[in-house]
Amino acid sequence: MTAEVRQVRETDLTAWFHTVDVAFGGLPDAADRAAWWRAVTEPERALAAVAGGALVGTAGSFSFSLTVPGGAAVPAAGVTLVGVVPTHRRRGVLRSLMRHQLDGVRERGEPLAVLTASEPAIYGRFGYGPATWELRMAVDTVRLAAPELPGADGVRLRLADPVAALPECERVYAALVPGRPGMLARRPGWERRGVLDPEGERDGAGRLQCVLAEVDGEVRGYARYAVKGDWDHTGPCGTVRLRHLDALDPVVHAALWRYLFGIDLTSSVVVRDRPVDDPLPHLVADQRRCGLGIREALFVRPVEVGAALAARTYRAPVDVVLEVADDFCPWNAGRWRLSGDAHGARCERTTDPAELALSVRELGSAYLGGCALTALAGAGRVRELRPGALAAASMAFGSDVAPWLPHGF
Structure with missing residues (x-):
């Protein structure tokens, strides 16, 4: 049966999100994460594939601005929530969704489309190429000395409620956006993504925490993290799960990492997404103890x-x-x-x-x-x-x- 692709109507949104859940294995998001997705979704950019009166495929996009070399913020369609239900795979539904979507991106005058891929092999045939990589680290904070830079002692660190600290953190993030290709200028509402902390997604870790780094009363960096406690026959061996770390200068960057190294009852810091030129491996004596790994992140399509x-x-x-x-x-x-x-x-x-x-x-x-x-x-x-x-x-x-x-x- 041929599927018709059309724009999602407001009355379709509940069924549209349900179709996304089915296409991605049937596990719905936690309530607060689902509410956030609903809040940031742009219905006018959402597509549905319909066959026999039922939604069988989805594709959406966000109206982003992407930093490119030189610092310009270029309009880019952030492709998201692309899925086809299992009963309609291998029938051209995805191709039809991609066709309608890219035609729409062109009509809006956006020169770029970008996405992150759950299955990277799919998107090359539609013209998307991997363009950024993320550095993953599992840092042994027992065998490595904490990073030190002159001036780090002058950085004041204080714990803050992650939600209450959002304005300060966003000011730091926004200052960094023009300086690195691939960063997104966040639209209103997107700042809350960084503090979503559903209890069911913590995998044994504690609640999200935030530390702010100040110099002369100005917030110049922050880190968001959670701690997962653990013990073995030698004693405590918990893990700091670092979610975000942004800093406006090398000294603040080093001071934040020194703080993470020193959290009591832990022996490692694990982070899944840092730039491949992150300074930390050059601040420690043995890079092998940083457990380095990389994988592709953002796919770009002119x-x-x-x-x-x-x-x-x-x-x-x-x-x-x-x-x-x-x-x-x-x-x-x-x-x-x-x-x-x-x-x-x-x-x-x-x-x-x-x-x-x-x-x-x-x-x-x-x-x-x-x-x-x-x-x-x-x-x-x-x-x-x-x-x-x-x-x-x-x-x-x-x-x-x-x-x-x-x-x-």
Whole structure:
């Protein structure tokens, strides 16, 4: 049976969220998390696939602004809640949802679509490429000395209620957004995501805690965490589960980590999502004791190649003709001349001979500066058609700061 894709109506929302739950295994969110999702969902951007009068698929998006190299905030559709119920898989429902969604993103004038993937293998065929990575750490705070930097003793730390401290924490977060590609300028309501703490999701840990770091009376950093207690035959060996840590300078960053190292009755700090250039591994004597691991986080898809490439700046001067393949959004296919530097860029159609050939997926991976075009070429996914073009373009697309998505959506 063919599914019809249409915009969700207000009267559909309860059934729409139920369909999401079914598509993701049938486990509904805790009440406060479900209420938050309902509050931030933009119904005008939500799609439903309907077959036989029943909802069988969902896709939504948020109207985000994404920091790109150079510091600009570029409109981006934050794709979310994409799912198909088990009875209608392998019938083209997902493809129809993606088709309607990307057409809508283009109509709204958003040059980028971004997502986090529960199953990454799905989205490459729709033009999404992995563009940021998250660093995971399990830090041995018994065998490692706490981080120290001159001036850390001048940082005042105080515990605060996580909800009451939201205004101070958001000011710190907002100050950091323009300085790192991949960060999201949070819309109203999104700040509450960081303090959701359903008891059923704590997995044995205590309630969420927040510590603020002040210098001369100004909050310049914070950490949110929970402690999971444990004991063995040697004594206490609890774990600090770090959820968020933001700091406006290296000294505050070190002071917050020193505090986390020193929490009583614990022997480790575990964190799932830090930038891959986080300073902590360079503040300790033995990086192996940090239990480092990485995985991809944000997938990027240029919806309008010309507008997307012109919206960012470039680390080195670049003037290159790209032959772009894009089967799913054919308006992007063809040759584009990209010329730019650290001050701005232009990207326009051209009939000049191509110098690099790649698909829109590779452009998405390279877009925020965290994935080198040379690495993609090594995998056979970028072809150099003019000697020297690859190295020059790869250098230009890079970023001095690793791109990072601070939270999912």
